[in-house]
Every structure is written in C-alpha cells, then in structure tokens.
Amino acid sequence: MMNVLGIFGFLSFGWQDILDIAMVALIIFFLIRSIKGDSTVLNIVLVLGVLLVLQVIVSALGMRMMTVLMNTLLDVGVLAIIILFQPEIRHLLNRFAVKSGLARRTGELFNRILGIKEDKMGSRATEELVEAVRAMSAEKTGALIVLQHKSTLDEYESTGDAFDAEINRRLIMNIFFKNSPLHDGAMIISGNRIVAARCQLPMTNRTDLPAHYGMRHRAAIGLSEDTDAEIIVVSEETGRVSYVRSGEIASVADMKQLRSLLEPENEEEESR
Secondary structure (H helix, E strand, C coil): CCEEEEEEEEEEEEHHHHHHHHHHHHHHHHHHCCCCCCHHHHHHHHHHHHHHHHHHHHCCCCCCHHHHHHHHHHHHHHHHHHHHHHHHHHHHHHHHHHHHHHHHHHHHHHHHCCCCCCCCHHHHHHHHHHHHHHHHHHHHCCCEEEECCCCCCCHHHCCEEEEECCCCCCHHHHHHHHHHHHHHHHEEEECCCCEEECCCCCCCCCCCCCCCCCHHHHHHHHHHCCCCCEEECCCCCCCCEEEEEEEEEEEECCCCHHHHHHHHHHHHHHCC
C-alpha cells in the first residue's frame, strides 16, 4: 500500500503519511487546547506551524532555493524562539504536563522507584490552617496561601523570605496582618511546615476572569496553571474565601467545605 492517494500528480500518500498527519494534528490540537487564553504562547505555536507548512509545500513543489531558505529559517528561528521566549516555553510545557497529568504520574513513578514519600499536611496542621482562614475571612484580612504538592516551588520561594515554622493559626494571621512587612505576597506551605512568605507568584494571562478578581486571585490562578499546587485566597475587600487548583477557581461557602477540599490528601496518608 505504497500509494493510496495522489494529489495534483506530485504528492503521494501512503498509510504512514496519513498516520503522520493524524499524529501531528493531534499534537497541535492538544497544544492549542493547553495554551487557550495565553496569546503570547499561542502566537509562537502558530508561527512555527505556518513555517512548517510552508516548508512542506516548497519541498513538495521542488523549489530548491525556497526549501533551503525555509530550512534555515526553521533552524535559526527555533533556536531564536527558544532563547527569546524561554519563560513562555517553560510555562507552556509546565501547563501541558500539569493539565495532562503527566507531571503527577511521572512524579509518582519516580517516588516509588526511589522510595520517596510526599510530605503531606496532617489533620492537625489542616485544622490550624482552616481556623486561620476562618478568622482572616471574618476580619477581611487579605491572604494568599500556597500548598505545595509534587511540583517544585523553589523559584517562587526564592522571591520571598525563608521560613521553617510549624503551621499555626496565630502565626499565619500575624504574617497576613495588614501592618506586617510580610503580608504582601504569598505564603508557601510544604507538608506541615511554613517554608516561605512574601513570595511573588506568576500572573495568569486569562482575559475571561470576572472584574472583581484582584491581583491575589490572578496570581493564584497563574501558579495553578503551572503547578499542581492548591491555593487559598482570602479577599481583602469582601472576606470571601476562594480555592484554586489546576487553573480553576471556586468560591468556598464555609470552612466545612474548605476542610473537605484539603482533607482527602490527609485521609489517604493516614490510611496507609
């Protein structure tokens, strides 16, 4: 089955070509879906796609000079894009890994091979955190709290002040007290420890968010698009609590609901 279909007499298609096109189309589909809402990264992917299509066309038509030119443009262009848009490309790959579940499955596999257990937050620490959120919500104290899982947050921790403290409701409330020098930024929690405060998080590029979402909410969504972290946001204007994960944000009706969102990880840990 070497020649299944002929087009214009100079393009011949076999089953390998059909499979090749289908796989490329599938990859492009998942790329566009994963970067939906991020215009910068989408433009990069579209430019590369156009260059690849032009390369195939001029090669099929036997245009030697154009083929050499397109090959050179792709070789140099891809290198230039990698250098110029390194943060955006890393953002794209991170988002694809998180949304596809590849990061989680790969992390679990390596942890099993190396015998590493994820340091999860225990029930006592969860209760301290929930009570701190309850108090800050009642007092309308703005807060941005990140709960780390498998994705590394070292680059965000380095933007703030290092901590090594147990999760304690009074400490959390003092950190986010409006006159505290540490209140502006995110707190990062790993397992049962507060590891950093006053951290800067990446902002989401989404344009479909409601106007009442402020900088804390946009930062929480931005981080959740790149990592598997859970983020809790307390609004300074309304005291409303939001829960963010995997790019999705949801309002928390009460502390019972927040506790149920945080406890599945702990129940899994305690059942082992």
